Amino acid sequence: MTMETATAGIKEIYSSAQIQARIKELGQEISKEFRTLEKPVVIGVMKGAFCFLADLVRHIDIESPLQIEFVRLSSYGSGTESSGNVQAPYLDLPNIKRRHILVVEDIIDSGRTAKFFLEYLRDQFDPQTLKLAAFLDKPSRRVVPMEPDYTGFQIEDLFVVGYGLDYAENYRELPFLGEMVNVEA
Ligand code: IMP
Ligand code: MG
Numbered sequence: 001m002t003m004e005t006a007t008a009g010i011k012e013i014y015s016s017a018q019i020q021a022r023i024k025e026l027g028q029e030i031s032k033e034f035r036t037l038e039k040p041v042v043i044g045v046m047k048g049a050f051c052f053l054a055d056l057v058r059h060i061d062i063e064s065p066l067q068i069e070f071v072r073l074s075s076y077g078s079g080t081e082s083s084g085n086v087q088a089p090y091l092d093l094p095n096i097k098r099r100h101i102l103v104v105e106d107i108i109d110s111g112r113t114a115k116f117f118l119e120y121l122r123d124q125f126d127p128q129t130l131k132l133a134a135f136l137d138k139p140s141r142r143v144v145p146m147e148p149d150y151t152g153f154q155i156e157d158l159f160v161v162g163y164g165l166d167y168a169e170n171y172r173e174l175p176f177l178g179e180m181v182n183v184e185a
Helices: 016-034 050-057 112-125
Strands: 010-014 041-046 067-074 087-090 100-108 129-137 150-154 177-180
Touching: 010 016, 016 050, 016 100, 016 129, 016 150, 041 050, 041 112, 050 100, 050 129, 067 112, 100 112, 112 129
Parallel strands: 041 067, 041 100, 100 129, 129 150
Antiparallel strands: 010 177, 067 087
16 A cells, blocks of 8 residues: 555645654753753653654753653544543553653643543642643643643644544554544544
8 A cells, every 4th residue: 555545535734844843842942941850750641642752852951861651541432532531551650759740642632631640640649840741732622621831733623643643543653744534523
């Protein structure tokens, strides 16, 4: 299958170059604010945040080294609609009590996944700093209040894939962000 066939029905919204330029800016912003913090912990929410985290941490330049951890959360739903039910198939963090934490998410949609996870972290670890970086934000879809501290791009109510984001587990590998066209919601 050629790339062209595999991505038929996907309309590019942000190119790889546009994404990289924005992430460099975000990295600089985070670096400024985290400059003197001692050994911050960056927690990536799998699977969707894997590309964003990998690129973002390489633009964070601060005095202390970073610790990088991963969890896997899913708001269970196969199509383009997430259920209200947040699952945590992998939630195994070391003791990060009173640390400075930066959570890295692919997209904030209803806000439920981020709300669940931030509350969990506050509860378990009483972090000194707790910040949220989201590659994408769809503010018009919010069900619970949630505002990322760092946002790559705000988008309309579109279903998007690529750069880590999937449609039924496909298309995470695309280097660009695209809109799924002609998809049943
Ligand atoms: P929330 O809990 O409703 O904020 O949803 C968060 C999760 O829904 C994300 O981490 C994604 O896995 C998924 N999601 C929401 N919108 C999209 C989209 O446009 N494309 C792909 N996944 C999405
Ligand atoms: Mg998903």
